[in-house]
Amino acid sequence: MEEGKLTVRSVERAMDILLCFVDVKELSLTEIANKVVLHKSTVHRLLASLEGKGFILRDGATEKYRLGFRLWELSANLVQSDDMGVVLLPEMERLRDQIGETVSLYVRDGNERVRIQAVQSNQAIRRVAPVGARMPLYVGASSKVLLAYADEAIQESVLLTADGAVGVDRDVFLQMLSETRKLGFATSIEEREPGAAAVSAPILSRAGKLAASLAVSGPSNRLTPEKMLAHVPQILEAARRMGTMLR
Amino acid sequence: MEEGKLTVRSVERAMDILLCFVDVKELSLTEIANKVVLHKSTVHRLLASLEGKGFILRDGATEKYRLGFRLWELSANLVQSDDMGVVLLPEMERLRDQIGETVSLYVRDGNERVRIQAVQSNQAIRRVAPVGARMPLYVGASSKVLLAYADEAIQESVLLTADGAVGVDRDVFLQMLSETRKLGFATSIEEREPGAAAVSAPILSRAGKLAASLAVSGPSNRLTPEKMLAHVPQILEAARRMGTMLR
DNA sequence: AAATGAGTTTCATGGAGTGAAACAGCCATT
DNA sequence: AATGGCTGTTTCACTCCATGAAACTCATTT
Numbered sequence: 001m002e003e004g005k006l007t008v009r010s011v012e013r014a015m016d017i018l019l020c021f022v023d024v025k026e027l028s029l030t031e032i033a034n035k036v037v038l039h040k041s042t043v044h045r046l047l048a049s050l051e052g053k054g055f056i057l058r059d060g061a062t063e064k065y066r067l068g069f070r071l072w073e074l075s076a077n078l079v080q081s082d083d084m085g086v087v088l089l090p091e092m093e094r095l096r097d098q099i100g101e102t103v104s105l106y107v108r109d110g111n112e113r114v115r116i117q118a119v120q121s122n123q124a125i126r127r128v129a130p131v132g133a134r135m136p137l138y139v140g141a142s143s144k145v146l147l148a149y150a151d152e153a154i155q156e157s158v159l160l161t162a163d164g165a166v167g168v169d170r171d172v173f174l175q176m177l178s179e180t181r182k183l184g185f186a187t188s189i190e191e192r193e194p195g196a197a198a199v200s201a202p203i204l205s206r207a208g209k210l211a212a213s214l215a216v217s218g219p220s221n222r223l224t225p226e227k228m229l230a231h232v233p234q235i236l237e238a239a240r241r242m243g244t245m246l247r
Numbered sequence: 248m249e250e251g252k253l254t255v256r257s258v259e260r261a262m263d264i265l266l267c268f269v270d271v272k273e274l275s276l277t278e279i280a281n282k283v284v285l286h287k288s289t290v291h292r293l294l295a296s297l298e299g300k301g302f303i304l305r306d307g308a309t310e311k312y313r314l315g316f317r318l319w320e321l322s323a324n325l326v327q328s329d330d331m332g333v334v335l336l337p338e339m340e341r342l343r344d345q346i347g348e349t350v351s352l353y354v355r356d357g358n359e360r361v362r363i364q365a366v367q368s369n370q371a372i373r374r375v376a377p378v379g380a381r382m383p384l385y386v387g388a389s390s391k392v393l394l395a396y397a398d399e400a401i402q403e404s405v406l407l408t409a410d411g412a413v414g415v416d417r418d419v420f421l422q423m424l425s426e427t428r429k430l431g432f433a434t435s436i437e438e439r440e441p442g443a444a445a446v447s448a449p450i451l452s453r454a455g456k457l458a459a460s461l462a463v464s465g466p467s468n469r470l471t472p473e474k475m476l477a478h479v480p481q482i483l484e485a486a487r488r489m490g491t492m493l494r
Numbered sequence: 495a496a497a498t499g500a501g502t503t504t505c506a507t508g509g510a511g512t513g514a515a516a517c518a519g520c521c522a523t524t
Numbered sequence: 525a526a527t528g529g530c531t532g533t534t535t536c537a538c539t540c541c542a543t544g545a546a547a548c549t550c551a552t553t554t
Contacts, residue, residue, distance in 0.1 A: 006503075007296035008542065010511065014258040015300035015317075022320045029532060039513045044533065049254035053262035057334065063532085067321055069334055069492035070262075072453065073269045074314055075322045086306060087316050206319070245316035253534075255511065257542065276501060286544045291502065310501090 013038060014046045018055065018067070026064040084212060085117035088203075088242045092119045092214075095238040099231050101218040105203075106142040111158050113137050113146050113213070121218060135192065136161075138173075141200035142213040144186035148177040149202050149210035184236060187228055190220055197223045199231060201239040205246040214239045260285060261293045265302065265314070273311040331459060332364035335450075335489045339366045339461075342485040346478050348465040352450075353389040358405050360384050360393055360460070368465060382439065383408075385420075388447035389460040391433035395424040396449050396457035431483060434475055437467055444470045446478060448486040452493040461486045 016036045020027055027035075033043040047065060050056040054070035088105060096103045096119045105117040112134045137143045137158050147155055155177065159170060180186045185201040198217035205211040216235055217223070263283045267274055274282075280290040294312060297303040301317035335352060343350045343366045352364040359381045384390045384405050394402055402424065406417060427433040432448040445464035452458040463482055464470070 006292055007299055008257050008261070008292055010255050010257050010542085011261040011293060011296040012300060014255070014261065015297065015302055018302075018321060019300070019317065030530090040532075041513060041515095041534080042511080045253055045255055045511080046258060049258040050262065052254055053259060053266070055262055055265075057337070066333075070266065071318060071321055072492055074265060074318055086304065090301070090304075090316075245319045257511085277499085287501075288503080288544060288546095289542080292542080 010046065013042070014050055017043065017046055017050065021067050026066045028064050032065065084246065087245055088212075089117060089119070091238055091242050091245075092117060095214075095216070095234065096121065098234055099216055101216050101223060101231075104142070104215045104217060106146060106200075106213045106215060107211075108137065108146040108150060108154070109134070111137050111154075111161055113140075113143055116212070139188070140192040141186045141188040141198040141217075142215045144176060144180045144188070145200045145202045145213040145215075146210070148180035148186070149204070185232055187225075189225065195219055195221070197225075197228060199228045199235055201232075201235050203239045203246070204243045206244060211243065211246050214242065257293065260289070261297060264290065264293055264297065268314050273306060273313045275311050279312065331493065334492050335459075336364060336366070338485055338489050338492075339364060342461075342463070342481065343368065345481055346463055348463050348470060348478075351389070351462045351464060353393060353447075353460045353462060354458070355384065355393045355397060355401070356381070358384050358401075358408050360387075360390055363459070386435070387439040388433045388435040388445040388464075389462045391423060391427045391435070392447045392449045392460040392462075393457070395427035395433070396451070432479055434472070436472065442466055442468070444472075444475060446475045446482055448479075448482050450486045450493070451490045453491060458490065458493045461489065 013036065017032055020032055020035045029040060029043060029047065032047070033040050036043065038046075047056055051058065051065075051068065054068045057066055057068040058064065084107075085105065092103045092105065100121060102121040103119050104115050106113045106115050108114075113136075114134045135143070137147060138161070147158060155174070159173060185199060187197070187199050189197045196217060197220035198215050200213050200215040202210055203212045203214055214235065216228075216231055260283065264279055267279055267282045276287060276290060276294065279294070280287050283290065285293075294303055298305065298312075298315065301315045304313055304315040305311065306313055331354075332352065339350045339352065347368060349368040350366050351362050353360045353362055355361075360383075361381045382390070384394060385408070394405060402421070406420060432446060434444070434446050436444045443464060444467035445462050447460050447462040449457055450459045450461055461482065463475075463478055
């Protein structure tokens with residue numbers, strides 16, 4: 001896989017250094033050098049550049065490096081949740097490339113769910129479903145997820161509409177939602193559409209609130225229950241990562 | 248002033264590009280190029296590098312550039328207010344170099360104020376006051392600031408303790424706090440310590456809450472009222488900048 | 495059609511970033 | 525004290541890589 005590279009090496013290295021701090025608060029020079037696999041002196045120079053611009057600072061006591069205050073100034077203008085479709089797209093593409101099936105993003109709107117973003121599987125047979133499409137909230141993996149993490153009032157409201165449409169038992173329904181919360185994901189097989197299966201996981205925002213549901217879907221003969229379960233860890237991880245990108 | 252430069256030019260330029268977004272949400276390539284005064288192609292390459300690492304993204308609709316989601320991931324590990332002393336130190340040093348007097352940082356703790364950081368004037372005569380020192384909250388420029396922006400309950404509580412210690416009139420006291428809020432800073436001349444004068448301004452966090460007070464202090468024969476007033480704009484600006492660095 | 499202005503790519507050039515090695519501090523050991 | 529091991533920092537020759545002018549697209553405007 002030859003990547004189209006018209007980028008600046010030292011900048012990429014500097015960004016890699018910043019990214020060392022995603023899960024660690026402070027690091028020493030050599031720790032960073034080991035992480036990014038670069039020579040001490042190179043890292044030192046890059047750090048000095050970042051520090052000069054306020055993106056890195058040194059703790060006076062420990063002499064270790066930390067993220068600098070300039071990132072605060074920037075964080076005010078970060079993408080908002082309403083840009084979700086844009087922000088999460090690269091991650092969705094990544095998941096699609098991992099799994100090879102269509103990946104969709106849904107949010108709840110009233111008693112419906114609406115697909116706000118989708119990246120299609122590049123396989124021959126694929127499910128087609130346009131962005132913007134609206135679907136009922138009581139059927140399909142994504143619906144289960146969106147409902148499971150919603151307020152009770154909303155669950156009740158959907159139960160009312162669904163009650164008339166399909167013969168769903170109230171207790172079974174609530175049991176299913178509880179199960180979804182416990183598992184952390186939901187599946188559906190030929191539920192909404194014949195021949196189609198899907199796995200879905202919640203995207204919880206940084207604040208812990210449900211922001212959207214992420215779904216992987218495909219033809220049920222290709223996306224077998226075993227395959228679906230095998231994909232769950234990757235889907236959960238992707239959803240977790242996406243959550244960290246949202247307010 | 249010859250700066251010690253062992254830094255990487257392209258990285259600094261890339262950071263300058265990121266900093267274009269402190270007060271703007273999205274920018275086009277040429278807008279950025281104009282801001283940082285670099286040729287289009289150079290900016291294009293740097294942007295591609297930043298985009299590749301997720302620090303910049305392009306809005307699908309407008310085709311303009313925005314800050315990327317990677318900054319979210321980093322913002323989780325940003326310095327907290329309890330690191331204030333560390334975070335604000337460089338700015339304090341800068342102010343000290345501008346004004347040439349001792350710069351201190353105070354926070355309120357109960358009915359006292361405590362110096363949590365200080366950079367000493369490098370002049371011959373200088374005030375000595377160790378970090379960690381605690382002082383009463385009813386006297387001195389910093390106390391006025393810390394109180395002026397505090398809850399009324401705290402003001403009352405201090406009034407009670409102060410009432411016994413020094414003969415302060417309640418109305419005069421409250422009037423003084425109101426005046427401090429109106430001006431946005433406070434001064435004190437030989438109030439707490441004979442021969443010492445100080446100017447202080449509040450550091451308001453990003454959320455608008457009082458985080459600390461910034462004080463410039465020195466011998467009152469050198470730090471005359473005129474000098475103090477002349478320094479006010481720089482102090483206010485420094486305090487404002489520091490505020491943007493705090494939650 | 496021609497012209498403007500956006501973004502992108504190409505390419506020769508030399509200046510800039512690189513990493514090995516040496517240097518300088520700072521604690522533990524010996 | 526002297527040693528060794530560990531940091532972070534600086535130096536420096538080499539060459540490679542970032543640079544910016546210019547050429548090239550592709551829309552949109554005149």
